[in-house]
Amino acid sequence: MLNTEHVGKEFHTGNGKHITVLEDVNIEIPSGKLVMLKGRSGSGKTTLLNILSTLDVPTSGKIWFNDKDYSLLNNDEKEHLRRYEMGFVFQSVALLPIMTAYENVDFALRTAGIKNNRDKLICEALENVGLADRMKHMPSQLSGGEQQRVAIARAFAHRPQIIFADEPTGSLDTAGGIRIVLLFSELIEKYGITVVMSTHDMGLVEFADILYELQ
Numbered sequence: 001m002l003n004t005e006h007v008g009k010e011f012h013t014g015n016g017k018h019i020t021v022l023e024d025v026n027i028e029i030p031s032g033k034l035v036m037l038k039g040r041s042g043s044g045k046t047t048l049l050n051i052l053s054t055l056d057v058p059t060s061g062k063i064w065f066n067d068k069d070y071s072l073l074n075n076d077e078k079e080h081l082r083r084y085e086m087g088f089v090f091q092s093v094a095l096l097p098i099m100t101a102y103e104n105v106d107f108a109l110r111t112a113g114i115k116n117n118r119d120k121l122i123c124e125a126l127e128n129v130g131l132a133d134r135m136k137h138m139p140s141q142l143s144g145g146e147q148q149r150v151a152i153a154r155a156f157a158h159r160p161q162i163i164f165a166d167e168p169t170g171s172l173d174t175a176g177g178i179r180i181v182l183l184f185s186e187l188i189e190k191y192g193i194t195v196v197m198s199t200h201d202m203g204l205v206e207f208a209d210i211l212y213e214l215q
C-alpha cells in the first residue's frame, strides 16, 4: 500500500550546514497490517511519519501510496489524500477541551468535509474504541488512556485506509500502551485498515506485524 525507495531527509540548520536525519530508507507497508517504527529519540521517527503522510517532503527518494507517486501530486491532491484516506493520532492527544468526546469526533468529521451519516460514524467509532458510555464526557472527565482512545476514534471515524500514529502510547504506561495496540489490531481485523505507529516502548513491539528500526 505504501512503499519508499531510497528516501533521504536533510535539514538545513543555518550557516550553510545541514544534518542528515534519514538515509536510504526502503520500507514496504502492506495493507491490513500493524507496522511499528522503533528507534531512540532523535532517530527520525516523526520525520519519517511526516514524509509517509505527505506532511513533509523528502530530500531524495520516492514514495508511493497505492501506486500514486507523491512527487507527482500537487498540494490539493495531497490534502485530498490526507482528508479522506488517512487518519492521524499524535503523541499529545490534543482533544478540544471544551467539547465532549462525541463533539471532538464530530468536529474531525466536519473538518474532513463529511456531511452524511455523521451520527452513525461517530457512534460506531466511539463504540469501536470501547467508549460508548463516555460519549458525553469532556476530555477532563476521561483518563489518559480514554482520551487517547477518543483521539483514535477521531482518526478512524471517516474510515481512512491508513492511520499514522506518532507515539500514540507515549503518555501511557506499558499496560495502557498494550490496550491501545490491541485496539489497533481489532480495527485492522474488522475494517482492513493499516496502521503505522512509532514507539520507543519495547514492551509493545512484539505486537507488531512488521517492525522497522531506525538507526
Ligand SMILES: Nc1ncnc2c1ncn2[C@@H]1O[C@H](COP(=O)(O)OP(=O)(O)OP(=O)(O)O)[C@@H](O)[C@H]1O
Binding pocket: 011, 012, 013, 019, 021, 039, 040, 041, 042, 043, 044, 045, 046, 047, 048, 200
Ligand atoms: N525542522 C527541523 N530542522 C532541523 N532539524 C530537525 C527538524 N526536524 C527534526 N530535526 C532533527 O531531526 C532529528 C530527528 O527528529 P525526529 O523528530 O524525527 O526524531 P524522533 O525519532 O521522532 O524522536 P522522538 O522519539 O524524540 O520523538 C532530530 O535530531 C531533530 O533535531
Ligand SMILES: [Mg+2]
Binding pocket: 045, 046, 047, 166
Ligand atoms: Mg518523534
